Amino acid sequence: MRIDIISVLPELMESPFKASILKRAVEKGLAEVHFHQLRDWSVGKHRQVDDEPYGGGAGMVMMIEPIDKCITDLKSQRDYDEVIYLTPDGETLSQKIANTLSIKQNLIFLCGHYKGIDQRVRDLHITREISIGDYVLTGGELAACVLADAVIRLLPGVLNDEQSALTDSFQDNLLSPPIYTRPSEYKGLKVPEILIEDWLHEEAVRITQEKRPDILD
Ligand code: ADE
Numbered sequence: 001m002r003i004d005i006i007s008v009l010p011e012l013m014e015s016p017f018k019a020s021i022l023k024r025a026v027e028k029g030l031a032e033v034h035f036h037q038l039r040d041w042s043v044g045k046h047r048q049v050d051d052e053p054y055g056g057g058a059g060m061v062m063m064i065e066p067i068d069k070c071i072t073d074l075k076s077q078r079d080y081d082e083v084i085y086l087t088p089d090g091e092t093l094s095q096k097i098a099n100t101l102s103i104k105q106n107l108i109f110l111c112g113h114y115k116g117i118d119q120r121v122r123d124l125h126i127t128r129e130i131s132i133g134d135y136v137l138t139g140g141e142l143a144a145c146v147l148a149d150a151v152i153r154l155l156p157g158v159l160n161d162e163q164s165a166l167t168d169s170f171q172d173n174l175l176s177p178p179i180y181t182r183p184s185e186y187k188g189l190k191v192p193e194i195l196i197e198d199w200l201h202e203e204a205v206r207i208t209q210e211k212r213p214d215i216l217d
Pocket of ligand 1 (some may be wrong): 059086130132135137143
């Protein structure tokens with residue numbers, strides 16, 4: 001999968017892809033994440049990408065021209081399955097949406113800023129609008145990272161068996177059960193007996209499998 005992220009603050013999004021599971025996904029070539037500084041497509045020497053809204057009112061609006069130029073450039077290089085605008089008025093991100101996006105090849109994420117983007121960008125290019133919750137962030141960058149994380153971890157080969165996405169909360173409309181690890185008692189707080197019994201049984205099976213597979217049912 002390839003994700004192209006368009007933003008006026010790409011540097012805000014670099015670290016999540018430089019650590020742990022997302023880093024490994026990128027290193028293994030399972031996900032490619034490309035950042036694009038929107039100002040590189042601005043016109044004029046001030047690298048302007050926003051302007052005052054027609055009709056007045058507070059706040060600035062992201063201009064159509066740099067965004068259109070940037071998306072048109074990207075689209076001339078490959079086909080995109082979705083051009084997603086991160087915005088608080090989009091559909092709320094869910095595991096179902098992440099699952100759907102995880103089977104796509106090429107995605108563009110557009111991060112909004114200021115009051116939002118010129119409506120004509122939405123009409124012309126945006127195929128899907130996604131919000132990560134009913135609150136307003138300073139821009140779409142953190143939302144883009146959340147969406148990329150939720151999608152990339154579902155790609156085949158990104159998680160190993162132990163981390164398997166199939167046992168995630170929400171994947172089967174069930175929340176995860178409580179989990180425990182050693183020690184079995186900490187400051188009087190005990191791991192439920194039943195789990196210890198299960199663990200002992202699993203260990204017995206494992207050792208038998210290793211040493212005497214002939215006697216296993
Ligand atoms: N941009 C600002 N707030 C946002 C949110 N809640 N979700 C997605 N993009 C946003």
